[in-house]
Amino acid sequence: MTHRDQALAVRTTFNLDVPAEVITAGFADTQNPHVPNRDDGYVFRRETLRDILSFLDDPDGDGLYFSGHYGAGKTTLPYQVAARLCWPVQSFTAHSRMEFDDLVGTWKLVNGTMQFLHGPLAVAMREGHLFILNEIDRADPGQLAGLHDVLEGHPLVIATNGGEVIRAHENFRFIANGNSMGSGDSTGLYQGVNQLDIAFMDRFRVVEVDYPTEDVEMMILQKKTPELPEEIRRNMIRVANQIRRLFIGGEESATPLTITMSTRALCRWAKLTLVFRNAPNALAYALNQSLLAKAEPEQKIAIEQIARDVFGSTWQQGEAA
Incomplete structure (x- = not known):
């Protein structure tokens, strides 16, 4: 060279x-x-x-x-x-x-x-x-x-x-x-x-280097999982950003997390949601493999609650694809 x-x-x-x-x-x-x-x-x-x-x-x-x-x-x-x-x-x-x-x-x-x-x-x-x-x-x-x-x-x-x-x-x-x-x-x-x-x-x-903006992560997920509905992808990013805020201490009144969702884990969640689309709740099943299985029990409960709140009825029905 x-x-x-x-x-x-x-x-x-x-x-x-x-x-x-x-x-x-x-x-x-x-x-x-x-x-x-x-x-x-x-x-x-x-x-x-x-x-x-x-x-x-x-x-x-x-x-x-x-x-x-x-x-x-x-x-x-x-x-x-x-x-x-x-x-x-x-x-x-x-x-x-x-x-x-x-x-x-x-x-x-x-x-x-x-x-x-x-x-x-x-x-x-x-x-x-x-x-x-x-x-x-x-x-x-x-x-x-x-x-x-x-x-x-x-x-x-x-x-x-x-x-x-x-x-x-x-x-x-x-x-x-x-x-x-x-x-x-x-x-x-x-x-x-x-x-x-x-x-x-x-x-x-x-x-x-901070975590990517929502627009950037939407582009990433669009490339990785174009089959996933846009609203599902956007809600996944909202969940990720709430987890990150708790991880870095952005919400002083809340219990901080010692685990966060990287863009890599976010993409894994999206991909596995498609892989397990026929599961009773593909979103929850994929989230567990992507992140929650590594979390402490009380933090797992907190993250699951974040996801439920963000996805609403979609989470309850498991309508991921």
Whole structure:
């Protein structure tokens, strides 16, 4: 890979209503195995797409950090952008036991001989791929200190491989995501989230990703389940949004939930409602498999009541299709 060699119209590439002359750049090579799979049902949001495309065009020495509640879409976005730009991706999901060598590489026994296997960060820097570090705020902040120099634009020096020096390819980009803004979890919703060093966070542009609007989720469900009546889809979204408000604490007088409905779970509910359309109550049966089976008993009752209130007689009769 060298330069981005493919001019792409944002309007047609991302199916957004923007002027036809707005363009970005991608790659002509569609066969690279590191390009993510494309989900044609994905719906882009203008603001977050603008932010990531601006970063990809000119990072200006920054990393990009997406913050948001789980299921809001912060993880999927960069992969789906990369899929349409044919930009290869290296990724890693952080955890409490992650070590810097997991990103850089380590010596391993391969076919009877010791070989140094480069990690995803090293490969991304060398080859000009996007590097996506998921759940970055679950990593030990001390292990992230090794990323300071990389984010400053300095070469990656791998001491364990004889001092190998990898200079960042011009197409290398660093993207991270987490449930917090890097200052720890003040909500109590996410166990294991760490406070990240303020100097480390200063190296990122930070974009907060909220749950999609009702209009966006209607477009998503229309693509995923066009056979489902529009009013059923709209009521499903209303249920999802009420659950989310309780999850994030939007209604102080109500008992907060420790589980929420992601767009992924919403789509699962819609699809399973069609699958089980002949069940006595397809809506309730599908909702249980999509979300309620994972909820605590009292929260399950609360969510069921939300659904009953929103759907009214449709819920009682189980008329889902």
